[in-house]
Amino acid sequence: MFQSGMQETNTRKVCIKDIKPDIFKQLLHYIYFGRTSTKLSEEIAQPLYVAADMYDIEDLKDECVQFLLSCIKFENAINLMAWAHVHSIDSIKEATLTFVESRGREICKQDDWERLIKNYPDLSLLASRRMLK
Numbered sequence: 001m002f003q004s005g006m007q008e009t010n011t012r013k014v015c016i017k018d019i020k021p022d023i024f025k026q027l028l029h030y031i032y033f034g035r036t037s038t039k040l041s042e043e044i045a046q047p048l049y050v051a052a053d054m055y056d057i058e059d060l061k062d063e064c065v066q067f068l069l070s071c072i073k074f075e076n077a078i079n080l081m082a083w084a085h086v087h088s089i090d091s092i093k094e095a096t097l098t099f100v101e102s103r104g105r106e107i108c109k110q111d112d113w114e115r116l117i118k119n120y121p122d123l124s125l126l127a128s129r130r131m132l133k
Contacts, residue, residue: 078113
């Protein structure tokens, strides 16, 4: 890249789009040291998973998934379910579906539920069917 006549040759910089600098820093730290430089949090686990997926870092993806599974709660279940659906993370999708199924009436009253119906009709249908069992 730096010797091929590409833009990076002249600027000596590589622009990495779609990953915020703080997330990329965590990704690099994981690559070098086998752990993130800070504890995982709900704010960074999802974008860090996406970055790890981009660079095919399976161990980091697994850590993010395990962390997110431990964070499922009423306030984030719908959004986490939709995110897991988009990224094809079956374990989180199944766990959130089970959570939504157990709290159906309360969940359906949230504004997030309406957004789920509009944006992910197939997923909302699946969740609704599970609630009716």
